[in-house]
Amino acid sequence: MKKQHIILASTAVATAIFLTACGSGPSRFNAQSNRGITTTDDINFKDWQITAEKTVNSMLKSGALRRPDGRKNIVMISTVKNSTSQHVNTQILTNKIRQAILRSGLALTTTAVSARGAEDKASKQVRQLEGDEMFNQDTVQKQGTAIAPDMSLAGEIVQEKTRQGRTKQSYFFFHLTLTDLKTGLAVWEDNVEIAKQSKKALIGW
Amino acid sequence: MHKEFFKACFIFTVLVVFCGCTSIIDSRKQKRELTDAYKSGDLQKAHQIVSEECEDHKNSGDSIMWLLESGLIKFDSGDYENSLKAFEHAEEKINEHDERATINARNSGAESGSAMTNPTAIPYKGLYCDRVLLNAYKAMTYLALDNPDAARVELRRMRDIQKRIERQFSDEIERERKTTNAANRKNNAQTRKLSRMGRRGRSGSVNFNTLMKNRTVKKAYADSAKKSEKAYGNFMNPFSTYMSAIGYLVENNYNEACVDFRNLYRMNKNNPLTTRDFVTCARKIGANVPPELRKIPSWDYSLNDNIVFTIFANGHAPALKQTKIELVLPYVGYTGIAFPQYEYFKRFFKKIVLSADDKTHSSIPLADMDAIIAQEYHKRLPTMITRLVISYLVKETASLVAVQVAKQQGGGAELIAYGATGLYKYLFNTADTRCWETLPGEYQMLHFPIPKDRQLKLNLSTLVSKKEILIDLKKDSRFVIVYIRGLDRKIISVKTFEFN
Amino acid sequence: MKKSAYTMFAALVVVCAGCQNTVDTLENEQKEMKVNYIRSKNISTDGYLRDRLIIDSMNKATLPGGIMQAQVTIRSNRVGFFTELWSDITDEDPYKIAYRFNWLDLDGMEIQTANSVWTELDLIPGETRRLQSVAPNPRCKDFMLSIKEFDYK
Numbered sequence A: 001m002k003k004q005h006i007i008l009a010s011t012a013v014a015t016a017i018f019l020t021a022c023g024s025g026p027s028r029f030n031a032q033s034n035r036g037i038t039t040t041d042d043i044n045f046k047d048w049q050i051t052a053e054k055t056v057n058s059m060l061k062s063g064a065l066r067r068p069d070g071r072k073n074i075v076m077i078s079t080v081k082n083s084t085s086q087h088v089n090t091q092i093l094t095n096k097i098r099q100a101i102l103r104s105g106l107a108l109t110t111t112a113v114s115a116r117g118a119e120d121k122a123s124k125q126v127r128q129l130e131g132d133e134m135f136n137q138d139t140v141q142k143q144g145t146a147i148a149p150d151m152s153l154a155g156e157i158v159q160e161k162t163r164q165g166r167t168k169q170s171y172f173f174f175h176l177t178l179t180d181l182k183t184g185l186a187v188w189e190d191n192v193e194i195a196k197q198s199k200k201a202l203i204g205w
Numbered sequence B: 001m002h003k004e005f006f007k008a009c010f011i012f013t014v015l016v017v018f019c020g021c022t023s024i025i026d027s028r029k030q031k032r033e034l035t036d037a038y039k040s041g042d043l044q045k046a047h048q049i050v051s052e053e054c055e056d057h058k059n060s061g062d063s064i065m066w067l068l069e070s071g072l073i074k075f076d077s078g079d080y081e082n083s084l085k086a087f088e089h090a091e092e093k094i095n096e097h098d099e100r101a102t103i104n105a106r107n108s109g110a111e112s113g114s115a116m117t118n119p120t121a122i123p124y125k126g127l128y129c130d131r132v133l134l135n136a137y138k139a140m141t142y143l144a145l146d147n148p149d150a151a152r153v154e155l156r157r158m159r160d161i162q163k164r165i166e167r168q169f170s171d172e173i174e175r176e177r178k179t180t181n182a183a184n185r186k187n188n189a190q191t192r193k194l195s196r197m198g199r200r201g202r203s204g205s206v207n208f209n210t211l212m213k214n215r216t217v218k219k220a221y222a223d224s225a226k227k228s229e230k231a232y233g234n235f236m237n238p239f240s241t242y243m244s245a246i247g248y249l250v251e252n253n254y255n256e257a258c259v260d261f262r263n264l265y266r267m268n269k270n271n272p273l274t275t276r277d278f279v280t281c282a283r284k285i286g287a288n289v290p291p292e293l294r295k296i297p298s299w300d301y302s303l304n305d306n307i308v309f310t311i312f313a314n315g316h317a318p319a320l321k322q323t324k325i326e327l328v329l330p331y332v333g334y335t336g337i338a339f340p341q342y343e344y345f346k347r348f349f350k351k352i353v354l355s356a357d358d359k360t361h362s363s364i365p366l367a368d369m370d371a372i373i374a375q376e377y378h379k380r381l382p383t384m385i386t387r388l389v390i391s392y393l394v395k396e397t398a399s400l401v402a403v404q405v406a407k408q409q410g411g412g413a414e415l416i417a418y419g420a421t422g423l424y425k426y427l428f429n430t431a432d433t434r435c436w437e438t439l440p441g442e443y444q445m446l447h448f449p450i451p452k453d454r455q456l457k458l459n460l461s462t463l464v465s466k467k468e469i470l471i472d473l474k475k476d477s478r479f480v481i482v483y484i485r486g487l488d489r490k491i492i493s494v495k496t497f498e499f500n
Numbered sequence C: 001m002k003k004s005a006y007t008m009f010a011a012l013v014v015v016c017a018g019c020q021n022t023v024d025t026l027e028n029e030q031k032e033m034k035v036n037y038i039r040s041k042n043i044s045t046d047g048y049l050r051d052r053l054i055i056d057s058m059n060k061a062t063l064p065g066g067i068m069q070a071q072v073t074i075r076s077n078r079v080g081f082f083t084e085l086w087s088d089i090t091d092e093d094p095y096k097i098a099y100r101f102n103w104l105d106l107d108g109m110e111i112q113t114a115n116s117v118w119t120e121l122d123l124i125p126g127e128t129r130r131l132q133s134v135a136p137n138p139r140c141k142d143f144m145l146s147i148k149e150f151d152y153k
Helices: A003-024 A045-062 A091-104 A121-131 B002-019 B032-039 B045-056 B062-075 B080-099 B103-114 B128-144 B148-197 B208-213 B216-229 B238-250 B254-267 B270-283 B367-410 B411-425 C001-021 C049-053 C082-089
Strands: A073-083 A107-109 A151-164 A168-179 A186-198 B307-314 B319-329 B333-343 B353-356 B359-363 B365-366 B443-450 B453-459 B468-472 B478-488 B488-500 C053-062 C068-076 C095-105 C117-125 C128-134 C141-149
Touching: A003 B208, A045 A186, A045 C117, A045 C128, A073 A091, A073 B062, A073 B148, A091 A107, A091 A151, A151 B148, A151 B333, A151 C082, A168 B453, A186 B468, B032 B062, B045 B062, B062 B080, B062 B128, B080 B128, B103 B367, B128 B148, B128 B238, B128 B367, B128 B488, B148 B208, B148 B238, B148 B367, B148 B453, B208 B216, B208 B367, B216 B367, B238 B270, B238 B365, B238 B443, B254 B270, B254 B359, B270 B365, B270 B443, B307 C141, B319 C001, B353 B443, B359 B443, B367 B411, B367 B443, B468 B488, C049 C053, C049 C141, C068 C141, C117 C128, C128 C141
Parallel strands: A073 A107, A073 A151, B307 B478
Antiparallel strands: A151 A168, A168 A186, B307 B443, B319 B333, B353 B359, B353 B453, B365 B443, B453 B468, B478 B488, C053 C068, C068 C128, C095 C117, C095 C141
8 A cells, every 4th residue: 555655656746847847947049040939820030041041142142233333232121011911020031131231242231211211210310400509510411412222122921821621831932122223123033932831739738 | 424515515616716707697797787888888988897807807718708899899999009909819819729739638628617517618719700800800900000011911811711711610610510419419318317317217308309499499590590691601701801802902902802892792792882893893904794794884983092991880799698498397397498599789870971072972781790690600509509408418417416325315415415406507507698799780881082171071860969970081191991880879989090 | 470470560661661752863974064163171070960961062153243152062862771761760751951051251250141040951862952152242262061960959
């Protein structure tokens, strides 16, 4: 009888330890690694990274950013249209791309104009200081000095959802274009496809 | 004896605690104060009550119902941020139910809870039509918060759900019907067992057929069948389809809008508004116009520029109320089973009339929620009846066993057992009347070009205290959606969502 | 009794191995392309990966803007009866790997970009894939490729 009690007690303790071991406290991990949560319905950070990696490689390779006259192109970031059924912040993608454009040294990006107004409102604000007695007027930025963009980066993200039985699937299609604003022609276009699938458990909690 | 008694008390307490209060007081009664406030147009009071109730029912099985009510009341009272929070929370909870394993411990637990008590032990997951409207209202809330991009996301979710309802959920109901058939066979066997346990060796009992033959149930079944005759195909909701079309028109996507209008035409071939919308759209993209519609002229204005779409949300959606099915059974005597039945409400307004630029435009009925909800009720009724039978049998068996055990103990225990089991059966004889009560009973729609003076006048009939309501539009808006909520003799809110 | 058990096992093995598809390749023998091959220095710490994945070649090209592009050709070596059987049992078909390019500038400093993230790749047995990366700017001339078996780390 006693032996049984001991077995029972130790089983209970073991179970308790096992269940506690299932959880884990908060921890930091490398955002460049393959860790992180993957969900079928959403665009996870890894998906943004993969998309950015592929599009940046493709854009630099295309040579579309270069100008024959030696001057650097100015690129503005227009909108990446969200045609998915998730609320996403497409700036994660565009910011990664604009940073790569700038770092390549082939072109410059502007923050003074974008599809949703200026990214950095300061370029406009400082010009309102003209005539402000507080400021040395020689140091105030003059009107007509900002440079207008030559190119614009835009795109669209499309999501297609399918379900069959317990399996559900999402297909994300990221499409990006770089348009020469002078001619309105696309000088570079590329897309990245990401497909995800998950199956609902048959038996569970 | 004492031990047994305490055990019984303990189980009883556990049941009450875990099943939530709707297992004893039906939700229609619980919500009376709220719905009275809402229906009398006292949105401030309704807002306050619903906020408190949501907090109280945060973790109960009824939380989705409270959140839906909360979202809509807050939307009507113009508290968009909190409305969005409530809707979002409800959506999260619904999705959480969807993501559960096909066979999962929580659902099985709820089913056994429902057998021991009543169907309210099963968490409320919202009707299919609730899910569609949830995203439709979320879209409008985002419009109110001046975030059209997010509104488009919600419209896309709404379309996804609608698609799933058509394909998947009708299968789900079919599957449920099959499981209930199996359960019914098991129930019949148990009924016979129960009869053998009865005092005189024989006892009258209940099965699926006795209940379906009952007058009240039969009437409810027939009523819902009659109401759903007006429904628009398989779980279709013309209002959400129209919202989807508006979403496409804003995006300048006539192709997809035309698909929606074609579906609307299929749902109701006699609706003058949607038919003409369909014809206009089809001609614009060069698609085929059905021969019977060739004579119908297109609208003489653009459907996606300089236009006002007006949605009139009219009256009250049907609400479930508890009815006791009275059964007289041999040897057992009188038995009452609580049964949920829809109550339909009359609508005060037939239509609304808006004047713009000295022209009057009246609204045209688009979606009759009575029919849409009745259709779903009708399809779910057999499952509901089966659950009632299971619950009845489990409770009866438990009581019989308890009484017989008590009899063996002697010393008045039998009397206590009779009292206790009687109380148990009485308390848990509650119908599942959970539903989204603040929804309108009907959606009407109209559209016309934005007037030059950018002012609309809502003309009301003489029976309403206010004779007219003026709606001013912004100077530069090119696309306007007006949402008017009308209750009995009152217009409780007028909202305009405008964009360029 | 024992004999039939052996036969059953053998049959199962054949069936399992038969389930797996490998990739056959065919290419023109006389090449038109002028490939700028690079000699590579390989440091391998994962014996399994070394056996399963073969690095065929590395080559580079300079794009018009002076930007360098690198390409590494890899081939999955998971062919052969027992290898295929094993990868079938362990559910490692397709073989999942992750790779990352790091670019170094003329001073040997690493340049962090959107490209320096671990990227997943599925390989069917016998399949040849070419991993490509473009230098983040014209000053980057050297690179390093890291490859590992895919895991959620």
